[in-house]
Amino acid sequence: MNSEFVATFFGDALMIIVSMVCVLIVPSLLVGLVVSIFQAATQINEQTLSFLPRLLMTFAMLGFAGPWLLRTLSDLFTRLFLNIPHLIG
Template identity: 60%
Template sequence: MLTAEAAVTLVANAVYITALIVCVLIVPSLIGGLLVSIFQAATQINEQMLSFLPRLLITLGMLLFAGHWILRTLSDLFVETFKNAGKLVG
């Protein structure tokens, strides 16, 4: 039966995995953006493409690098959720 504790555990696990995946994609992009911003401040170059393109490339690179892990983690979450669905319903 779906109790409050089971629902909280299910949602907490889903939120944890979502936050972990987002951090894997966003943190390297933030670090790259910070480095580009420091470079722009030091050289006083104010070009929009210089700030956007490296972050885009870093994010795409992380998708290529960690994409397999992300898909495996999400599929494990869904398989675990569907395996427990029978126990939670009845």
């Protein structure tokens, strides 16, 4: 087993996971920030007001970036399965 390959693979997997999470979460955080600024400006103190726009943004980003997310994850696992013989021998 080549430890350099394993370290490189896990580093790439970690970067892929971070990028996938950022694609889904960052737009929701920005929408939550805009809603919070709106609430502060209008002095509306409703906790559930920011939930629905963030949920809708998360679903929209899942629909928009879903094919890329699945393709990237599929490529990662394909690369892992193809390199199993190199890891064993």
